[in-house]
Amino acid sequence: MQILRAKDEGFEAKFRKLVNSRRDSDPGVARDVAGIIAEVRARGDKALVDYSMRFDDHRLAPDGGDGWSISLDECKAAYDALETDLRDALELAASRIRAYHEAQLPTDRDYRDDAGIRLGARWNAVEAAGLYVPGGRAAYPSSLLMNAIPAKVAGVERIAVVTPTRKGESNPLVLAAAHIAGVDEIWRIGGAHAVAALAYGTNTIRPVDVVTGPGNAWVAEAKRQLYGVVGIDMVAGPSEILVIADGQNDPDWIAADLLSQAEHDPSSQSILITDDEEFAMQVGDCIDLQCAQLSTAKTARASIDAHGAMIIVDDLNDAVPLANRLAAEHVELAVADPEPLFGRIKHAGSVFLGRMTPEAVGDYVAGPNHVLPTGRRARFSSGLSVLDFMKRTSFIEVGDAGLGAIGPAAAALAHAEGLPAHARSIEERLK
Amino acid sequence: MQILRAKDEGFEAKFRKLVNSRRDSDPGVARDVAGIIAEVRARGDKALVDYSMRFDDHRLAPDGGDGWSISLDECKAAYDALETDLRDALELAASRIRAYHEAQLPTDRDYRDDAGIRLGARWNAVEAAGLYVPGGRAAYPSSLLMNAIPAKVAGVERIAVVTPTRKGESNPLVLAAAHIAGVDEIWRIGGAHAVAALAYGTNTIRPVDVVTGPGNAWVAEAKRQLYGVVGIDMVAGPSEILVIADGQNDPDWIAADLLSQAEHDPSSQSILITDDEEFAMQVGDCIDLQCAQLSTAKTARASIDAHGAMIIVDDLNDAVPLANRLAAEHVELAVADPEPLFGRIKHAGSVFLGRMTPEAVGDYVAGPNHVLPTGRRARFSSGLSVLDFMKRTSFIEVGDAGLGAIGPAAAALAHAEGLPAHARSIEERLK
Missing domain, CATH: 3.40.50.1980 (Nitrogenase molybdenum iron protein domain)
Known part of the structure; x- marks a missing residue:
């Protein structure tokens, strides 16, 4: 499991490599x-x-x-x-x-605006x-x-x-x-x-x-x-977890959390960011100990060795910009008061708050969807939701007065864009 | 412009061909x-x-x-x-x-459920x-x-x-x-x-x-x-309009509406469904007359000739299932009371209600987005919206009591799925 220290020279280059590493292209x-x-x-x-x-x-x-x-x-x-x-x-x-x-x-939505024009949108499955x-x-x-x-x-x-x-x-x-x-x-x-x-x-x-x-x-x-x-729904890649943890956690718990992604697939990725290097070493030891007992040890070991990483920062606040760049599928905030960190996390599939919220509980019974964007796609996409099975039809009802109010502007723009039939469909009605 | 009559033998085969015709593959x-x-x-x-x-x-x-x-x-x-x-x-x-x-x-969203578990979702751009x-x-x-x-x-x-x-x-x-x-x-x-x-x-x-x-x-x-x-945003194809109109419309207006899509591109598609064949013929005549005056005549003519269609139905209610199969980008309901028809339209990018709502007004100034799904994709996708520039991060905060309530079920499922590290990450915390 590679270790990156934020204060070391060359950290930015190493971290950038981690961010840009692709685990799923063939x-x-x-x-x-x-x-x-x-x-x-x-x-x-x-x-x-x-x-x-x-x-x-x-x-x-x-x-x-x-x-x-x-x-x-x-x-x-x-x-x-x-x-x-x-x-x-x-x-x-x-x-x-x-x-x-x-x-x-x-x-x-279904409403009339100030010009008396009816606008809205209807959702259908x-x-x-x-x-x-x-x-x-x-x-x-x-x-x-x-x-x-x-x-x-x-x-x-x-x-x-x-x-x-x-x-x-x-x-x-x-x-x-x-x-x-x-x-x-x-x-x-x-x-x-x-x-x-x-x-x-x-x-x-x-x-x-x-x-x-x-x-x-x-x-x-x-x-x-x-x-x-x-x-x-989305283009799915190998699973990943980012755990942000201070030194007050039980290293055995955090090791289990990291292994819970690693056991999915050799191409899964588990990353720990902590401000306590000694704690990180303890987590590393726990990973080795637990791995020996897992029926999924071979997969988990391969994932941890190839893609696992521990990042040591001076202050956990420094973890937030790194987390936003990683835009991980799962982000655990294993600290006593996760709210200040959570408020600054912009890019993540799902966030697990506090020491007593292991990611695995979200895989099964918490309620939110466990189908989440991977491979930094949380920058632009969301977990699965009912919206993936629905679509929206917008609608417009202009009427006589409304067309008088906004029709001429539309016709002017249509002419300017070189689309005379567009303009005519409005102008004929305004006559 | 081909004419399909719903009561003719072979209508279903012809209509299916219209539905399945692809205008954009290469x-x-x-x-x-x-x-x-x-x-x-x-x-x-x-x-x-x-x-x-x-x-x-x-x-x-x-x-x-x-x-x-x-x-x-x-x-x-x-x-x-x-x-x-x-x-x-x-x-x-x-x-x-x-x-x-x-x-x-x-x-x-940010709430606690009956088990005291905090759940929610935050949107970010x-x-x-x-x-x-x-x-x-x-x-x-x-x-x-x-x-x-x-x-x-x-x-x-x-x-x-x-x-x-x-x-x-x-x-x-x-x-x-x-x-x-x-x-x-x-x-x-x-x-x-x-x-x-x-x-x-x-x-x-x-x-x-x-x-x-x-x-x-x-x-x-x-x-x-x-x-x-x-x-x-979406995979966009050539533009298209479906006008559902009774015989009480000015054929000149409806012709302009059909031409307003046709003038975009030779691969655009304009379809009229009406219960009045004589009216359809008048619209056809108006298309010919208007075309002669358009600076975009060459494009519009090519589109109308290659992809345009008029469908004659006995009753405008019969137009609805056809419209849902076509799932057109733009659907005009040019009738006195569009509401009953609109209530049954499930698949359309945007609907334009009544005789005084030409589609072109939606292209420019009505307010709803003019970037809409084409090529029957309104079956599963929506027009452009702010959601295309945002994404949702779900979150979970279980806590001690919550983990006691739902953790054992999660661990049981993890074991059943053969994922022991998942189970362990929960069980260690429950000890």
Whole structure:
């Protein structure tokens, strides 16, 4: 884990390198994905049958029958078979996520201004949303809840999940979460071809309007390439956490927080900023000790060694501009009074306030969405919300008097821009 | 102009073709743009110097000096030199756009729920926005206002405009609009290379966080490819209008409305849906008559002939599902009482209500943004707003009691997802 000291010469260059390091680029992926999308567009279901066999060792019947979907009854059965504590935990998570997102619902506007002109905007849900749920190790029921519940709250009529089922195996927790969230369809496909199928539709799978959800580099690239054909939530990259902590924390806690991102993926990034170098060394020791006990040790170790960093500053106030430049997905403020620091954090996906708010609690049950911008994208984008499943239609009603008041100015500008039909559509009405 | 009758056999197939027709795809553009972006990334200013000479016949000094920028003093001078009526028109437009967009500013949330857990979200503006303003025929001061004012209202600190100045020539109206809107920088570059410069930055031009604004197919493709490196407003395509009109309208007015989109570009699309075929024929005649008088006749004629359509329905209520499938950028409801139709329109960029609201009034002075989703993207996206220049940071403060209440559920889910460090970060704190 590299250590940067703010007072050392060369700190700025080292920090800039940290800020600009990309952990997710691979030009080969873009080419592969473009090919896969073209195949799905051209061959539809046939391409899905081929790719599912090749990538997931899963057979889809050529006629769109056997192997394609998981029924809602199977989801109900998975839910009923859950141990009580897990079922209660999923239900608690779902209800808290629902409550937080219901408060995000936007309000319409409809008013008349001083000129008597009626103006406003109305929000509507998209008709259909496709949710990507990764298979294998990253098949997280929490992600299904975090994507499906905002769509449901937004009022989306049709929610279609795609998830790869390697050798036909599905994850009962994911199916139970699908039951709780109330999804409408579950398709046993994954990868870039699943995203393409959702975007363009095939004989078996109807197209959707928005595709959201996490995925590997191929899935992320497919969403990026299909943006515009469908709406997408964001371009997601490897997870990251920035912990800003003073020396009064239990180093064991902070080590666990850093490891909780590191265990996601070797390309995850965990950074600690502290004003206490001795504390930082203790955290480093705790990381080593904990790592030895984790079933995810190999992944966590690789992430910490390749991308982890500790930054020693003179004063924790100096951490804020660094945090704003990093614009991290998750920012923990592990201090007694986090408010002054929080007030100056402008760029972050989500902020976790105080010593008793480990980031992991936000992954599951706190309520806010855990789908957050990564790779410095918190500079310009936000976590997933109901707004990702809605869109706004503005409207204007000018009327006779209103057109008399503002029409001539519009016509003058239209003439100045060399658009005579624009001007005429107003002038004819003013006659 | 093709005519489709809803009661004719084969209508559904013809209408579906209209819905699915793409007017903006060209695979060669994507390849060219990828090459240009790579050049700008690798060679920075030098690439801009080369491309500006090649595409715009405009010389940029290699040292970032002469030819690169237009000063704010030049913008002020252009404003001062404007004819009074144009200056007043621009000021009226700016003040109405400002008022509409100020009301869009989102409110932060900060509350404690029943479990005593503090939750919320804070909105911040992006630090820097880049606005693309086309050169040549499509150099519209109205577009500058529609992009810059929402950014300014959002609180963006640095607004950088890029605009190609062919042979060094700039548009005084655009400069005057820049003065009114209060932009901070104007760079004399355009095309895909200008978008790449804004996204990655060069020695002369600092990078921005969001790029918005209209442009040709190369500019649109550059924005699409750079999405994720920067935020973008949307993938814009050719303009379009859908007019739903009964037979009680003046056919001359409706013809002008249809032509006002057609005159933008040969790939623009104008569609009329009416329940009165005789009226449709009159509109067609008026289009022919007006076209002969327009300075933009060649463009308008090409658009009408290639993409224009009239759809005859039995009842105007039947127009609504067709409108929702078309999800047009602009929808006019030219009827005496537009409200019942409007209430059922779910997918549209902007709706213009009643006989006295020509779309063109919304292009300039009504207040709502004229940057709207095209190519059926109103199914999932919205017009430009202050939200495009802002982002939301969620936050969580759990505390001792809160962690006791929801921590165990989070830890249970973390274990179930195979993420032991997540669980440990909670369990250590619960001890």
